[in-house]
Amino acid sequence: MKRLTLLSLLLTLALTAQVRHEDVAKSPGNDWLTYAGSYNGWRYSPLSQITAANAKNIVPKWVYHVPDARGLRSSPLVYQGVLYITNGNSVHAIDARSGRLVWQYSDPRAKEGGVNRGAAIWADKVYFTTSDNYLTALNRHTGALLFNKKFADVEKGTTSTSAPVIAKGKVIVGSAGGDGGMRGFVMALSADTGAEIWKAYTVPAKGEKGADTWGDLLEWGGGAAWLSGTYDPELNTLFWTTGNPWPDYNGSVRSGDNLYTCSLLALDLDTGKMKWYFQFTPHDTHDWDAQSWPILVDTEINGRPRKAVLHANRNGFFYALDRVTGEFLRATQLIDKITWAKGIDDKGRPILLPNSEPTPQGNWVCPSVKGATNWMGQSYNPGTGLLYVLTLEQCGMYYRSSQDPQPMKNFSGGGATEEGGQVVLRALDPKTGKRAWEYPMTGLGRMWTGTVSTAGNVLFSGDDDGHFVALDAKTGKNLWHFNIGETLSASPITYSVDGKQYVAIASASAVFSFGLFEPAVGVQSPVIQIK
Amino acid sequence: MRALAPLALFALPLLAQHGRYLSDSHHPSIGDPVAIAAGTKLFMGSCAGCHGPDGGGGARGPNLVRRSLWHPLSDDAIFQVVRKGVPGTDMPPTKLADDQTWNLVAFIHSLTGPASSNPVPGDPAAGQAVYWGAKAGCGNCHSIRGQGGSMGPDLSNVGGSRPLAVIREAIVEPAKDLYYLGNEAATVVLKNGQTLRGVAKNRSNYSLQLVDSTGVLHLLQMNDVKNLTLSASTPMPTDFATRLSKAELRDLLAYLAAQDARAAEGKGSPQ
Numbered sequence: 036m037k038r039l040t041l042l043s044l045l046l047t048l049a050l051t052a053q054v055r056h057e058d059v060a061k062s063p064g065n066d067w068l069t070y071a072g073s074y075n076g077w078r079y080s081p082l083s084q085i086t087a088a089n090a091k092n093i094v095p096k097w098v099y100h101v102p103d104a105r106g107l108r109s110s111p112l113v114y115q116g117v118l119y120i121t122n123g124n125s126v127h128a129i130d131a132r133s134g135r136l137v138w139q140y141s142d143p144r145a146k147e148g149g150v151n152r153g154a155a156i157w158a159d160k161v162y163f164t165t166s167d168n169y170l171t172a173l174n175r176h177t178g179a180l181l182f183n184k185k186f187a188d189v190e191k192g193t194t195s196t197s198a199p200v201i202a203k204g205k206v207i208v209g210s211a212g213g214d215g216g217m218r219g220f221v222m223a224l225s226a227d228t229g230a231e232i233w234k235a236y237t238v239p240a241k242g243e244k245g246a247d248t249w250g251d252l253l254e255w256g257g258g259a260a261w262l263s264g265t266y267d268p269e270l271n272t273l274f275w276t277t278g279n280p281w282p283d284y285n286g287s288v289r290s291g292d293n294l295y296t297c298s299l300l301a302l303d304l305d306t307g308k309m310k311w312y313f314q315f316t317p318h319d320t321h322d323w324d325a326q327s328w329p330i331l332v333d334t335e336i337n338g339r340p341r342k343a344v345l346h347a348n349r350n351g352f353f354y355a356l357d358r359v360t361g362e363f364l365r366a367t368q369l370i371d372k373i374t375w376a377k378g379i380d381d382k383g384r385p386i387l388l389p390n391s392e393p394t395p396q397g398n399w400v401c402p403s404v405k406g407a408t409n410w411m412g413q414s415y416n417p418g419t420g421l422l423y424v425l426t427l428e429q430c431g432m433y434y435r436s437s438q439d440p441q442p443m444k445n446f447s448g449g450g451a452t453e454e455g456g457q458v459v460l461r462a463l464d465p466k467t468g469k470r471a472w473e474y475p476m477t478g479l480g481r482m483w484t485g486t487v488s489t490a491g492n493v494l495f496s497g498d499d500d501g502h503f504v505a506l507d508a509k510t511g512k513n514l515w516h517f518n519i520g521e522t523l524s525a526s527p528i529t530y531s532v533d534g535k536q537y538v539a540i541a542s543a544s545a546v547f548s549f550g551l552f553e554p555a556v557g558v559q560s561p562v563i564q565i566k
Numbered sequence: 567m568r569a570l571a572p573l574a575l576f577a578l579p580l581l582a583q584h585g586r587y588l589s590d591s592h593h594p595s596i597g598d599p600v601a602i603a604a605g606t607k608l609f610m611g612s613c614a615g616c617h618g619p620d621g622g623g624g625a626r627g628p629n630l631v632r633r634s635l636w637h638p639l640s641d642d643a644i645f646q647v648v649r650k651g652v653p654g655t656d657m658p659p660t661k662l663a664d665d666q667t668w669n670l671v672a673f674i675h676s677l678t679g680p681a682s683s684n685p686v687p688g689d690p691a692a693g694q695a696v697y698w699g700a701k702a703g704c705g706n707c708h709s710i711r712g713q714g715g716s717m718g719p720d721l722s723n724v725g726g727s728r729p730l731a732v733i734r735e736a737i738v739e740p741a742k743d744l745y746y747l748g749n750e751a752a753t754v755v756l757k758n759g760q761t762l763r764g765v766a767k768n769r770s771n772y773s774l775q776l777v778d779s780t781g782v783l784h785l786l787q788m789n790d791v792k793n794l795t796l797s798a799s800t801p802m803p804t805d806f807a808t809r810l811s812k813a814e815l816r817d818l819l820a821y822l823a824a825q826d827a828r829a830a831e832g833k834g835s836p837q
Binding site for chain 1: 709711712716720722723726767768770771772773775777781782783787788789791793794796797798827828
């Protein structure tokens with residue numbers, strides 16, 4: 036009877052519920068309402084049914100094979116028992132208890148293929164962007180198209196891959212394509228109509244402040260914003276990272292720092308105005324986009340309580356900034372071997388080492404072009420006070436070409452290779468920047484999967500060999516693993532339906548959902564009449 | 567079941583994925599508006615009598631559109647059929663020159679493309695009135711860009727995803743399609759006494775995903791279901807061929823053909 040009462044309650048809720056700003060601000064709970072779970076980017080869930088003590092009893096609950104998927108990068112959303120996952124130019128709504136498809140929407144005529152990192156949800160709508168920059172809003176119950184609105188021209192080198200973030204009725208979208216020449220931006224669109232509210236370019240126009248940090252290639256300078264960012268409601272500030280300057284490997288044609296590439300931007304949510312910026316890698320020539328999560332944590336740093344933003348960068352360093360002012364607080368080594376910089380100075384600028392630039396003959400530099408970390412989902416757990424980051428110990432060759440830069444022709448001014456290497460999952464202490472523990476992995480450095488951690492003191496992550504693993508969040512001790520058997524390129528989430536906790540992750544071609552073992556209950560078929 | 571009677575159905579959810587919408591030939595006439603226009607004239611004069619003006623089939627000739635969706639011929643194979651005919655059938659060989667034959671192939675190819683990409687007779691504005699009016703009542707069940715009912719499939723992109731002949735067939739011969747899964751009209755009585763009416767978006771022996779008549783999704787476990795009643799036939803009315811005049815049907819088709827998610831914003835909106 037209790038079960039039926041609960042079911043009735045759920046049905047009643049379903050009639051009225053709408054996702055509101057407050058719901059996303061409080062997320063995650065039973066639901067997972069935004070890419071990183073919460074505006075602060077923690078990928079942390081208060082769910083605690085699965086614990087470090089019982090994680091050994093985790094079993095798969097269902098698998099949904101996404102049609103035509105080959106390398107899913109999507110982090111699912113869950114709202115009221117429905118899980119939403121994206122593939123390039125499609126969205127699939129899945130019953131989060133059974134794994135059964137409810138609806139799917141696809142836009143096969145989108146120009147460009149490519150990856151998609153996830154959807155957003157607001158009111159009664161599910162949003163995603165097509166590869167050719169249409170913000171698309173769908174009815175969350177039926178998948179019916181409500182509106183779609185083009186926000187950028189694919190003809191100008193811009194594509195779209197990231198999950199939108201929605202705050203106070205504004206859908207924040209980014210821009211991809213920075214390796215081929217384009218001008219990066221972050222945009223706010225109306226959640227009701229898709230109309231543009233503001234657009235913040237990541238590279239200045241001629242004559243604007245910062246334009247003197249470029250040569251003539253300003254117009255195609257890159258600085259793509261291809262990963263979602265985080266949001267501090269109290270400061271009403273968005274934190275968004277930017278990608279590499281273009282052409283990637285040939286810096287001789289763009290002398291200067293190339294603002295605001297490889298940076299973290301603090302933008303006002305209402306106006307898009309830049310409050311401050313911090314550039315991690317001035318004049319980058321190694322394709323070290325700053326696309327890694329800006330994680331918002333209030334903690335003590337250098338003996339003082341701070342509203343901090345933590346950022347593990349592709350260039351090999353782990354940064355802490357004051358998120359109110361952008362002040363540089365500290366940088367420590369994220370990986371063991373860094374050969375391009377001796378360290379980071381008091382102002383936050385790298386202290387460069389010689390023979391690190393790409394050349395026609397090539398230079399061997401650590402980290403590799405994949406970076407010391409990348410866009411993989413990181414997790415901050417307030418219970419353990421640790422930040423979990425997937426890192427890559429890898430070096431590679433960097434080459435520069437002398438060809439004239441040609442935008443939108445897949446030209447990047449050179450190339451890079453990477454060799455060997457190892458993925459290591461590291462638990463970092465935000466107070467000191469030091470490692471609390473680490474979990475080295477076997478594999479070939481090919482994964483892009485991330486983490487989620489919980490109040491049950493469990494850290495879930497993919498590994499570099501296609502396993503889904505559960506670790507003790509305090510110690511890094513392995514608790515459980517499951518061989519999914521495919522390269523993992525997406526980050527896990529956790530949710531609860533009917534009082535049962537699930538953990539879900541997309542593999543290359545499918546979505547898997549796991550939970551604690553319970554004996555099966557035989558299903559009694561109801562009376563079915565067809566008339 | 568009375569409440570569900572006007573439910574409508576476009577029971578071809580998979581076809582849009584598999585239709586031969588993209589050119590599979592490098593011949594320059596394919597996709598060329600001039601060639602298609604020339605081919606249209608040839609088709610109307612020599613082919614439409616058997617195959618129907620939109621290729622939807624007639625008393626003597628098969629439906630060229632539906633066949634191509636399930637088992638597409640290459641453009642070169644269509645060329646050969648036009649040139650040589652089909653021995654042992656009513657399809658005769660032709661003596662058209664190569665370029666004329668290619669014009670015809672270009673038109674036949676275009677018939678299998680989305681309705682929105684081809685010229686369609688009729689008045690979309692008049693068709694809009696038919697769609698949202700009481701006589702046809704399409705909007706009671708089918709939404710377009712957020713307006714209308716949610717029992718039938720969303721039609722916001724119907725012109726952008728389906729050939730005209732397929733749309734016509736779904737209106738005038740809805741019972742022809744036997745693919746109802748995802749669109750079954752269902753009445754569910756739960757063990758707690760509650761009754762839900764709507765469309766089963768998906769169902770198995772173990773779970774049921776149902777959108778009710780107010781457009782709200784319910785995720786049910788079959789162990790919670792006491793009785794499930796499914797409609798044996800399509801909930802789409804089957805009398806549109808007689809309920810609507812020829813002009814109304816033509817205009818309605820023109821309106822639906824214009825529904826394209828990739829058209830300029832605002833085009834084809836119901837207001």
